[in-house]
Amino acid sequence: MAEPRSNDSLIAALGAELVPVRRLPPPWLRMLGWLAVVAAFAVLLFAHYGDEPMLRRWAGAPDLAWAALGAVLTAVTAGWSAFTLAVPGRSRAWVWLPLPPALLWIGASGLGCLRTWLAPDTSIATLHQSADCLVFIVSFSIPLSALMVWLLRRACPLRPLLTALLVGLASAAASASLLEICHAFDAAATDLLTHALAVGIVIVANAAMGGRLLSKA
């Protein structure tokens, strides 16, 4: 079989199959679509809880506000990286974009632990409340991850595992941001551990599942 001829016949065959396609919208627009769903969840939670408990907690412990800001920025940047990396030819360096906000998020949450020792009067989450956190984060992350995976499948993630990691980070950060609205108590060591565990579960589940889900796309 002469190879140049076989390339030509494949090209002719693909040409015969050609139909017009709808171009993929730019990554930032696709990211905004996903964030709109996160925002809709936020609106629902605000409607139910109001913003008063959140602002009161933030006034008492400003580092919590920084942690929340970090979580929101992590969700935005990780989402943006995931949608950008799903388009062939984009630089892999974008994968580092969520790192600074993620450090802010984790660092500021860590301060909550220190305060447990510095100001022991603050109400500390019991193990039961922490389990609620875990359930909350995971149950919000699953639909958010599923939505993002579904959106990404229309693109072409050439690095499925890396993209899945970003999906996990984005959805975990988004649900941690949402939790901030209805978090009834202050951050503590158990609380931070629960967050870390939940984020880890989501990232690992996404990497294990999304890696395969995305590679077929």
Next chain:
Amino acid sequence: MRRITGWNHPRDDTPLTAGNAWVLDGGLVPLPDCRASVSTETASASDQADQRRATWMAAAQGGDRRAYERVLADSVALIRAVARRQGVATDALDDVVQETLLTVHRVRHTYDPARSYDAWLSAIAGRRAIDALRSHGRRDRRELHDEFALDRHPDREDASADAERRQQARRLREAIAQLPPGQREAVEQLGLREQSLAEAAAQTGRNTGALKVNLHRALKALRGRLHGDD
């Protein structure tokens, strides 16, 4: 290859970016330094080629078949260069070319005409080259690299080897049976009955190109089923 003469600008609704490079090029040509001029000309020539392919692909996204076949034919050399750089053996280059062209076909909607076509294509070709290297690695490990192995192979194991062969044949038949009808037909006509493309085309009423695409996809699917490749 069918030559396309009298190429017209695609009737595409997107703004084309080729004009910018020509303006830039025109401004650079009268440079006094000869070497600088040569190198910028080479750079801008490849830029222009990139722009041209970008224009064709944009037209192809709108359904322009001539532009599509032109850009795919133009892509072959670039794909081979990428695959060779990644260390793909010469005899496997055309596999990478065909896998890349099939991927390009599937994900052509992800190309943004405002960006470099070459960068987009190279990323896909690079990925398919890695896939090819991996699957070769797996196959090499599975295969026996001992030319005397066959001679030393004891006859008394023939019965079990026979059973194994029968089992493999059964697995292959099952895998073929599970293929979509078009692909199964291509494997049966071209692979099992060893008909030529033209004979198979006459028998099935499909054109030879479609049969080739179906055979290619079928073989990929079979490799995946039998070897657990992706």
